Amino acid sequence: MNKTYDVIVIGLGGMGSAAAYHLMKKGLRVLGIDRFQPPHQFGSSHGHTRIFREAYLEGASYVPLAQRAHALWRRLEEESEKDLLAEIGGVMIGPENCEIVQGTITSAKQYNLPYEMLSAKEMAKRFPAFYLAEDEVAVYEKTAGVLFPEACIEACLKIAISEGLEIKTDERVLKWGQEGGGITVYTEKGIYKAEKLVISAGAWNPDLFGFTIPLEVQRKVPTWFQAMNKPEIFNPDHFPIFCWHYTNDLNIYGMPGFHGEGTKVAFHQGGLIGTADELDREVSSEEIAPIQRLVAERFPDLNINDVTIDTCFYTNTPDGHFVLGKHPNYDNVAIAGGFSGHGFKFCSVIGEILSDLVIKGKTNHDITLFDPVRFQKS
Numbered sequence: 001m002n003k004t005y006d007v008i009v010i011g012l013g014g015m016g017s018a019a020a021y022h023l024m025k026k027g028l029r030v031l032g033i034d035r036f037q038p039p040h041q042f043g044s045s046h047g048h049t050r051i052f053r054e055a056y057l058e059g060a061s062y063v064p065l066a067q068r069a070h071a072l073w074r075r076l077e078e079e080s081e082k083d084l085l086a087e088i089g090g091v092m093i094g095p096e097n098c099e100i101v102q103g104t105i106t107s108a109k110q111y112n113l114p115y116e117m118l119s120a121k122e123m124a125k126r127f128p129a130f131y132l133a134e135d136e137v138a139v140y141e142k143t144a145g146v147l148f149p150e151a152c153i154e155a156c157l158k159i160a161i162s163e164g165l166e167i168k169t170d171e172r173v174l175k176w177g178q179e180g181g182g183i184t185v186y187t188e189k190g191i192y193k194a195e196k197l198v199i200s201a202g203a204w205n206p207d208l209f210g211f212t213i214p215l216e217v218q219r220k221v222p223t224w225f226q227a228m229n230k231p232e233i234f235n236p237d238h239f240p241i242f243c244w245h246y247t248n249d250l251n252i253y254g255m256p257g258f259h260g261e262g263t264k265v266a267f268h269q270g271g272l273i274g275t276a277d278e279l280d281r282e283v284s285s286e287e288i289a290p291i292q293r294l295v296a297e298r299f300p301d302l303n304i305n306d307v308t309i310d311t312c313f314y315t316n317t318p319d320g321h322f323v324l325g326k327h328p329n330y331d332n333v334a335i336a337g338g339f340s341g342h343g344f345k346f347c348s349v350i351g352e353i354l355s356d357l358v359i360k361g362k363t364n365h366d367i368t369l370f371d372p373v374r375f376q377k378s
Contacts, residue, residue: 011201018351057103072348090144094245203276224262228303
């Protein structure tokens with residue numbers, strides 16, 4: 001092809017679609033490439049609902065990014081005329097001294113975010129679907145809630161396409177490289193050239209980043225349960241999103257259903273390790289038995305035998321923090337990945353950051369924590 005773009009975006013899931021949206025808003029000529037047809041069910045950006053929260057247990061440095069993401073999601077809602085973020089509240093549950101509770105409190109205090117402490121008895125009264133142990137507490141954040149990932153991606157791409165974004169779907173990228181001062185991307189179906197490149201391919205990033213970084217692809221098995229008793233206590237008006245310290249090595253999370261899909265309850269840790277193309281998407285009954293036992297204990301009004309199962313991918317880093325910044329070997333390439341199961345809420349602001357990096361070479365957002373070369377430092 002003779003046409004040269006300003007930017008090529010590889011991967012049009014949550015991060016890539018947001019990057020394309022921001023790039024088009026800045027008037028660039030952009031090509032987006034995806035190996036499937038986004039939004040799709042094969043990567044990391046699907047599953048009906050995703051958690052949004054600002055009082056961030058993983059570290060207070062995430063809070064400004066979450067606040068900016070919140071504003072950008074609301075802006076996208078207005079522009080797309082779609083409901084993308086529902087603020088139904090959130091609870092972070094566990095023993096008072098556990099990381100989930102203390103991390104949330106620390107970030108809330110540092111940024112003066114409002115929160116409320118609830119005892120096990122107070123939780124039972126306000127949110128009767130949850131069964132807490134006597135020594136457990138909850139941190140309640142009123143403005144937490146859920147994003148609708150498929151709708152978010154559709155909104156970004158629809159607006160970007162209306163601004164002139166070109167996309168190639170069902171097209172696998174084979175390789176890319178620097179040629180003549182620009183970037184050439186080779187796919188199964190064509191060759192494309194651009195001045196700049198964004199790589200945001202989720203679980204396929206390990207094959208595309210082009211430098212050694214310890215990314216681990218992990219298959220997750222989210223599960224949705226239908227109510228057996230008292231279905232009203234599981235609707236979004238009475239059931240907040242949650243993260244729950246279950247053991248020292250195991251947390252669970254979940255949220256209500258909005259369109260009949262049931263209540264989502266899943267393990268944050270654990271899962272098969274492999275590559276995005278090789279991991280088995282078939283799930284055995286033995287695999288879901290542990291979450292069924294947990295649901296029977298903590299949410300006894302859910303029917304553990306009326307369950308819907310899916311698979312998705314975490315792409316994990318050793319420290320659980322993102323990989324976001326300029327490519328260490330190419331000044332005209334920006335990369336985003338390693339979101340370790342807690343990244344989708346940030347898609348709107350990460351798209352903005354990626355557009356900053358390829359246009360200006362820098363961003364005003366503090367992304368020091370996510371430096372791509374930190375794992376090479378000794």
